[in-house]
Amino acid sequence: MKIAVLVKQVPGAESPLPIHSNQKWVDEDAVAYVMNESDNYALEEALQIKEANSEGEVVVISLGPDRIQKVIREALAKGADRAIHIQIDTVGAIDPLATASHFADALKEENFDLIFSGLQSDDFGMAQTGVIIGEMLGMATASLVMAIETGGGKIKVKRELEAGWFQWVSLSLPASLTIQSGLNTPRYPSLKGIMGAKKKEIKVVTPNPVEANQSLEKIYVPHSDKQTVMIEGSVDQMVEKLIHTFRNDIKVL
Amino acid sequence: MKNYGPDFYNITDLLTEEELLIQQTAYDFVQTEFMSVINDHYENATFPMELVPKLGELGFMGSSLPEKSGGAGVSNVAYGLILHELERGDSGLRSFASVQGSLVMYPIHAYGSDDQKAKWLPGLGSGTKIGCFGLTEPNFGSNPGGMATRCKRNGDDWIINGNKMWITNGSVADVSVVWARDEDGIVRGFLLEKGMEGFTSSDIHGKLSLRASVTSELSMTNVRVPDSARLPNIEGLKGPLSCLTQARYGIAWGMVGAAVDCYNTALDYSKERKQFSKPIAGYQLTQAKLAEMITRITEAQLLVYRLGRLKDEGKMTFQQVSMAKRNNCAMARDVARIAREILGANGITEDYSPIRHMANIESVYTYEGTHEMHTLILGQEVTGMAAYDS
Ligand SMILES: Cc1cc2nc3c(=O)[nH]c(=O)nc-3n(C[C@H](O)[C@H](O)[C@H](O)COP(=O)(O)OP(=O)(O)OC[C@H]3O[C@@H](n4cnc5c(N)ncnc54)[C@H](O)[C@@H]3O)c2cc1C
Numbered sequence: 045m046k047i048a049v050l051v052k053q054v055p056g057a058e059s060p061l062p063i064h065s066n067q068k069w070v071d072e073d074a075v076a077y078v079m080n081e082s083d084n085y086a087l088e089e090a091l092q093i094k095e096a097n098s099e100g101e102v103v104v105i106s107l108g109p110d111r112i113q114k115v116i117r118e119a120l121a122k123g124a125d126r127a128i129h130i131q132i133d134t135v136g137a138i139d140p141l142a143t144a145s146h147f148a149d150a151l152k153e154e155n156f157d158l159i160f161s162g163l164q165s166d167d168f169g170m171a172q173t174g175v176i177i178g179e180m181l182g183m184a185t186a187s188l189v190m191a192i193e194t195g196g197g198k199i200k201v202k203r204e205l206e207a208g209w210f211q212w213v214s215l216s217l218p219a220s221l222t223i224q225s226g227l228n229t230p231r232y233p234s235l236k237g238i239m240g241a242k243k244k245e246i247k248v249v250t251p252n253p254v255e256a257n258q259s260l261e262k263i264y265v266p267h268s269d270k271q272t273v274m275i276e277g278s279v280d281q282m283v284e285k286l287i288h289t290f291r292n293d294i295k296v297l
Numbered sequence: 298m299k300n301y302g303p304d305f306y307n308i309t310d311l312l313t314e315e316e317l318l319i320q321q322t323a324y325d326f327v328q329t330e331f332m333s334v335i336n337d338h339y340e341n342a343t344f345p346m347e348l349v350p351k352l353g354e355l356g357f358m359g360s361s362l363p364e365k366s367g368g369a370g371v372s373n374v375a376y377g378l379i380l381h382e383l384e385r386g387d388s389g390l391r392s393f394a395s396v397q398g399s400l401v402m403y404p405i406h407a408y409g410s411d412d413q414k415a416k417w418l419p420g421l422g423s424g425t426k427i428g429c430f431g432l433t434e435p436n437f438g439s440n441p442g443g444m445a446t447r448c449k450r451n452g453d454d455w456i457i458n459g460n461k462m463w464i465t466n467g468s469v470a471d472v473s474v475v476w477a478r479d480e481d482g483i484v485r486g487f488l489l490e491k492g493m494e495g496f497t498s499s500d501i502h503g504k505l506s507l508r509a510s511v512t513s514e515l516s517m518t519n520v521r522v523p524d525s526a527r528l529p530n531i532e533g534l535k536g537p538l539s540c541l542t543q544a545r546y547g548i549a550w551g552m553v554g555a556a557v558d559c560y561n562t563a564l565d566y567s568k569e570r571k572q573f574s575k576p577i578a579g580y581q582l583t584q585a586k587l588a589e590m591i592t593r594i595t596e597a598q599l600l601v602y603r604l605g606r607l608k609d610e611g612k613m614t615f616q617q618v619s620m621a622k623r624n625n626c627a628m629a630r631d632v633a634r635i636a637r638e639i640l641g642a643n644g645i646t647e648d649y650s651p652i653r654h655m656a657n658i659e660s661v662y663t664y665e666g667t668h669e670m671h672t673l674i675l676g677q678e679v680t681g682m683a684a685y686d687s
Contacts, residue, residue: 118318232322235356235369238315 045100045194047090048151049124050161050173052080053108053115057166067262072111079115082162086223088230090160091123093194101125103154107146109133113246120241121233127246138168139256144176146251152181158199159220163188171222178220186215187222301385302557305595308602312374319375323382326355331386336647338509342502344389345509346469352394353424357383359398359406366406366414367422368398374605377550384551385558388657389509391551396465397421399543401428401474404486407539408531413488417472429470431461431515432537438463439670440685441476442534446517448477448485455527457487457520463664467513468498474528475515476537486528486536495520507660542615545665546608549621550601552629553594555658559629559636559651560590566649567639577639586635593628600624616678623671626662633658 055061055070056078064071079087087104094100104119106112107130116127130146151159159181161174171187178185190210191202203211204224233241275285290297301324309317334345352358361376362368376398384391402421405413420426437443446459457477467473473489473496489496495518500511528536564587567578577583600621607613633655637644645652662668670685677683 114314114318117314118321121318232326232355233318234354235319235322235360235371235375236364238318238322239370242315 045093045097045157047158047160048103048105048156049087049090051083051087051104051106051115051119052165053077053112054080054165054167063263068260079118080162080165082223082225084230085225085227086160086162087119087122088228089192089223092228105150107132116246117241118233120244121237122231123237126244129246129248130251131248132251138260139258140170140172140176142254142256144173144180145254147177148180149251150249157217161222163222163224174220174222184215184219186213188224189221190224190227302561303591303594305591308598316375316378319371320378320382323379327382327386331390335387335509339653342508344511349424353422357394358422358424359402362402362406367402367418373608377601377605380547380551381554385554387509388661389507392465392510395544395547396430397428399547400430400540403543404474404528404540408528410529426471427466427469428472429464429466431464431473431475433463435460435462439667444478446477448479454521454523457517459517461515464513464515466511467515468500469511473515483532484534484536485532487522488526493520506656541665542618545618545622548661548665549625552625553597553601555654556594556629556632559633559654560594562649562651563636563639583639586639590632590635593632597625597628616674619671619674623668627668630658630662
């Protein structure tokens, strides 16, 4: 099986996130980046499928400026065979349609059996890229995948539905799956893997310009002007005051 | 270092991409697999043996040695960063890696026969075998040259008699590197195997420092080994001393990890803990403590970084290692104590790491050459006069 895994570099959960003075994005210099959480699970799943079948190829693909080569190397160190870096400088790559078309362009010649992406990215949280890529490349798609069974030119996947329900669906190949966190235990890169990663290929491609339909206007820290009011007095007085507030100020009664 | 604590002088910028990824891996491993179990092991005075194969799989055992010697061929700075992260967890974890890599794999790699290398290095590197290093004796600590353990030629064999004290991993080791003096007074190294006739061990109990580490006494009564158990390519005290140089190098890095953990804990706490009108971080006395800590940590980081690059270039001297070991142990000891002060009463509980580090550092301050012995080594280096008898 030939599997592509989309990995994204995102600010780590514990990273400082100061807003840039232009209010378009965070100040990147202050950010500590990590691999997007669900992408890490997607990568592990791909590596396990390859290892179980003792054949195949796992190719990681990522979009962004030069700094993202850090997560690409990390994925190679964990065992991916080679990488494609779609080089793009804009940080506010906020339009999932544009993002997906860059990926689709880079992926279509390669004829992958499976394309894995994380369920969503921890920065923008659009949760659309993998599904749109599947559509663009005419592949079967499934989102929120919790388990995968391969065999006989088909795959069966377990999807997470609402309220604790799950669904098993069969898909024909090729397919694009968006992977939910928690379906496996991602490995650490071994030192041997880290040392070996520098010998692996990272193909850098420049994408064709695509018009974005969506862009970031402004980001800011929400401010709240709510106030806490302490109600005092006898029980009757307090109840009366509360009802007055519900009725006239909050208008819930 | 940037993501994981103070990096006041941007030392992270001097690290390679690989070194950073190696540090991240070690950090993630320790935080995920080790921090949840350390307090129980510390309390019960046990070591999490189940983690040893994982450490091996990741390549953390003897990682700067070449692959054919069971290592991973990483730079000495990368090796230092791994020990930094292990000791951020606990000195017991770092001690395990130091002994295995620097005191057992290193001498077999540097002085062993091909058969010895083939027999031991793959298992030691993958964490399926454990090693220990026996130099110190009940009556010879700072002065190992005086050792009483004897090896005597007997036909093709050697007969070994003596006791070794304070031996990390002594009772759990599959192979023990034991140093003994022959009839001509020459110090020789032997690889003794667990279960050999006359070779026994017993653990030292009641330690209030380095509790999450096995420390034992080894006893040899007429232990008979073939000459093939002797390390063939070294003789004299420089054998064990060269191993200690390797281990001390790693300790100097490890101490920064312990200090950083104390500093981070104290800094966070001082910003949260309010007394009188504001967080205690807002008071000058607390700030003086934090300023002192970050300065001493930064000095220590610069020492080990430069030392590591010198080692990578093959230019490191043992006196330079003495300076880093001496300085960084003293630094970490002070930082742990100041961090504990800032934590107030909370600082005396296991809920916060500084007091555990503080207790551990007492061992690290003493082993691998006490603070005083490194002072004398530096004194000799700058004056040309030895203040101890050799
Ligand atoms: C937890 C732990 C683990 C250890 N693991 C190992 C191990 O794996 N393998 C191993 O071989 N050893 C190990 N050791 C032993 C350690 O290396 C020795 O404890 C150390 O070398 C000091 O020896 P000592 O304890 O006999 O102290 P001593 O040498 O008796 O020293 C006592 C005090 O006197 C001072 N002193 C000694 N000589 C002088 C002098 N000339 N001038 C001024 N002051 C002096 C010392 O600095 C010290 O303060 C371990 C020790 C500990 C605590």
